[in-house]
Amino acid sequence: MALSTRSTDKRQQILEATIRVLRERGLSGLKVEDVAKAAEVGKGTVYLYFRDKRDLLRALVEYRTLGFYADAERITRLARPFPERLKELLARRFAFIDEWRGLWAAVAAEAVERDAKEAWLRGLHERYQRILEAFIADGQSRGEVRADLDVTLTASALAAVGCTPQLDLPREAYLEQLAAIWMKGVGA
Amino acid sequence: MALSTRSTDKRQQILEATIRVLRERGLSGLKVEDVAKAAEVGKGTVYLYFRDKRDLLRALVEYRTLGFYADAERITRLARPFPERLKELLARRFAFIDEWRGLWAAVAAEAVERDAKEAWLRGLHERYQRILEAFIADGQSRGEVRADLDVTLTASALAAVGCTPQLDLPREAYLEQLAAIWMKGVGA
Amino acid sequence: MALSTRSTDKRQQILEATIRVLRERGLSGLKVEDVAKAAEVGKGTVYLYFRDKRDLLRALVEYRTLGFYADAERITRLARPFPERLKELLARRFAFIDEWRGLWAAVAAEAVERDAKEAWLRGLHERYQRILEAFIADGQSRGEVRADLDVTLTASALAAVGCTPQLDLPREAYLEQLAAIWMKGVGA
Amino acid sequence: MALSTRSTDKRQQILEATIRVLRERGLSGLKVEDVAKAAEVGKGTVYLYFRDKRDLLRALVEYRTLGFYADAERITRLARPFPERLKELLARRFAFIDEWRGLWAAVAAEAVERDAKEAWLRGLHERYQRILEAFIADGQSRGEVRADLDVTLTASALAAVGCTPQLDLPREAYLEQLAAIWMKGVGA
DNA sequence: GATGAATGAGGTTTCATTCAT
DNA sequence: CATGAATGAAACCTCATTCAT
Numbered sequence: 001m002a003l004s005t006r007s008t009d010k011r012q013q014i015l016e017a018t019i020r021v022l023r024e025r026g027l028s029g030l031k032v033e034d035v036a037k038a039a040e041v042g043k044g045t046v047y048l049y050f051r052d053k054r055d056l057l058r059a060l061v062e063y064r065t066l067g068f069y070a071d072a073e074r075i076t077r078l079a080r081p082f083p084e085r086l087k088e089l090l091a092r093r094f095a096f097i098d099e100w101r102g103l104w105a106a107v108a109a110e111a112v113e114r115d116a117k118e119a120w121l122r123g124l125h126e127r128y129q130r131i132l133e134a135f136i137a138d139g140q141s142r143g144e145v146r147a148d149l150d151v152t153l154t155a156s157a158l159a160a161v162g163c164t165p166q167l168d169l170p171r172e173a174y175l176e177q178l179a180a181i182w183m184k185g186v187g188a
Numbered sequence: 189m190a191l192s193t194r195s196t197d198k199r200q201q202i203l204e205a206t207i208r209v210l211r212e213r214g215l216s217g218l219k220v221e222d223v224a225k226a227a228e229v230g231k232g233t234v235y236l237y238f239r240d241k242r243d244l245l246r247a248l249v250e251y252r253t254l255g256f257y258a259d260a261e262r263i264t265r266l267a268r269p270f271p272e273r274l275k276e277l278l279a280r281r282f283a284f285i286d287e288w289r290g291l292w293a294a295v296a297a298e299a300v301e302r303d304a305k306e307a308w309l310r311g312l313h314e315r316y317q318r319i320l321e322a323f324i325a326d327g328q329s330r331g332e333v334r335a336d337l338d339v340t341l342t343a344s345a346l347a348a349v350g351c352t353p354q355l356d357l358p359r360e361a362y363l364e365q366l367a368a369i370w371m372k373g374v375g376a
Numbered sequence: 377m378a379l380s381t382r383s384t385d386k387r388q389q390i391l392e393a394t395i396r397v398l399r400e401r402g403l404s405g406l407k408v409e410d411v412a413k414a415a416e417v418g419k420g421t422v423y424l425y426f427r428d429k430r431d432l433l434r435a436l437v438e439y440r441t442l443g444f445y446a447d448a449e450r451i452t453r454l455a456r457p458f459p460e461r462l463k464e465l466l467a468r469r470f471a472f473i474d475e476w477r478g479l480w481a482a483v484a485a486e487a488v489e490r491d492a493k494e495a496w497l498r499g500l501h502e503r504y505q506r507i508l509e510a511f512i513a514d515g516q517s518r519g520e521v522r523a524d525l526d527v528t529l530t531a532s533a534l535a536a537v538g539c540t541p542q543l544d545l546p547r548e549a550y551l552e553q554l555a556a557i558w559m560k561g562v563g564a
Numbered sequence: 565m566a567l568s569t570r571s572t573d574k575r576q577q578i579l580e581a582t583i584r585v586l587r588e589r590g591l592s593g594l595k596v597e598d599v600a601k602a603a604e605v606g607k608g609t610v611y612l613y614f615r616d617k618r619d620l621l622r623a624l625v626e627y628r629t630l631g632f633y634a635d636a637e638r639i640t641r642l643a644r645p646f647p648e649r650l651k652e653l654l655a656r657r658f659a660f661i662d663e664w665r666g667l668w669a670a671v672a673a674e675a676v677e678r679d680a681k682e683a684w685l686r687g688l689h690e691r692y693q694r695i696l697e698a699f700i701a702d703g704q705s706r707g708e709v710r711a712d713l714d715v716t717l718t719a720s721a722l723a724a725v726g727c728t729p730q731l732d733l734p735r736e737a738y739l740e741q742l743a744a745i746w747m748k749g750v751g752a
Numbered sequence: 753g754a755t756g757a758a759t760g761a762g763g764t765t766t767c768a769t770t771c772a773t
Numbered sequence: 774c775a776t777g778a779a780t781g782a783a784a785c786c787t788c789a790t791t792c793a794t
Contacts, residue, residue, distance in 0.1 A: 221756095229754080230754055230755035
């Protein structure tokens, strides 16, 4: 167990370091050597945990995506009214999408073969869909969401919300309004 | 003039070739040699028209952006009702933003130094702002847009529209509705 | 033609340099960088003429083998008695085999995939067999070699001189005969 | 003694494993990690028995060579007629030489410094010379070998079978004789 | 202007070796 | 003794850039 823990730690340590380097230097400035330095491990150690640089990038995208899903799941399970949870979920979703567009989209393009990319993304997305379905179903069971709505379709529609306010629109107001619209649409 | 025309042609020829290679191989697979081959010129010729690879990328982003602006200007000047022109403008804008997010965002990140990027983008954006201002002002002068609206602010708001429908939402309906909202907001 | 000549020159220049480095430092000490230095070209130039290091090694073995064959052919065509030509041919052959065993065997092992190796060697060998056949036939036509000998078999036997039995010659018989010769020579 | 035995076992176990890996993957594909895995010991254990990789290779060549000498000695001491023992000895010798040329020559080249190599090989060879001398002398004492032959020279000549002339034998004479034998065999 | 052979800095990856456990 | 995770020197190879023609 100690070993497994240590391994997990080091792997994550490298992933986190990669994110830092990525933010500092950008994708085209990402060198394995810098990642190793930032993670305070040897260059060879990176290759103990990842087959090659692309594998590291692939793992990184998955790591961040799963991180978002973990947050999403936590939020949807909070002991708070549906509208509040919805609003917080959307806020987290927008932050993730911003990050995705600014960083992970390009990383993914370099990490995954053109052909395999779609299937890989779809696979990653699947879990989010299920989280939203559980969220909608929960709302229905509590009487906070209209019971006549199809869970799958509604979750899909919610998953599709991905437009983020650009430039300098007041973010808070935007979220407020978006959640309101959704509640008007799906509220019981 | 013949020479200048030929030069201009060759420059554009290289830019277009770069786009093709970019779509085929992605940013990380973009090699100057391939660009030259695709443009049917020698590798050295690329360096006659662009200082280096980054300069090529920078020029490319500007080229595509100016292409969009040219279209936008043309659309806003069509001899058709404001709502129609607005709808078509939005459609073109969305296509551009999709392309930007899928391709040019990453290219820009590699082409421009982190620090200079914001100023460069702002500079690029400026012209779009002016196109929209002229468009709004034109609408006002024709009595198709409420005269009490501040031109600058309204143009800014229009420029900020950048959410594209995701997944499989019916695009046509989306555009229809968006233009309707805008006309309800700004129509005279 | 100038270009082709220049290319050929540089390719050969690199091959010759590789041989020098190989002799000086051995196979395990052969670095592409040193080859480039010895050939007085840039490291990248090596990769213009050879796909990778293995390709360089493969080409090198072929280059040396063909060099031997050229010599062998020249010797067998000299205007001198058969025994003299035979002796000189054997001398050259032994020198080549020494070189092969001391150097090229190991190079070949690193240059060619285990599975493909046999076919590759057989292909290389073919030409030598044909040179010997022509040599034997020439000897017969001049009345210097017994006319009842089968050309192919005799050439094969000659090709095998200096080697432990090759290909599919019956090993047992070969041993039998060799021991007999030896017994005739040293037996009481 | 138990410990020493165990140690010896493990050492030999590693040597045998090295041979297996060498045959499977070739010299350039020989990694200490694979050797350890094949020997079913930890990677560090290899370094308990051998200073470094070269030491392992050196020991391996000696191990195989001594194995051949043990066989050779056994064969020469069989209670059978000289010609039979000679034939069997040659068979074993050829097998060893084949193996040497296909494998150990390259291993030796990597294991021993260029300068030290000759002396090292000569040292290894010495014992074989003595085995052959004893064999010839035994043949003479039994009246199976001509008594007028010089034991040392004859043993040297026998040692040279299967090799292109080694050491310091007069090359010209060797070629002369070999060509003569061949001409006796194939001459008209 | 146009070319593409030549270059070598700079990146990725491997693997012999060490050492804490 | 035995281990194998960790290391980084050293090798391979790519590709942006130059420059003689």
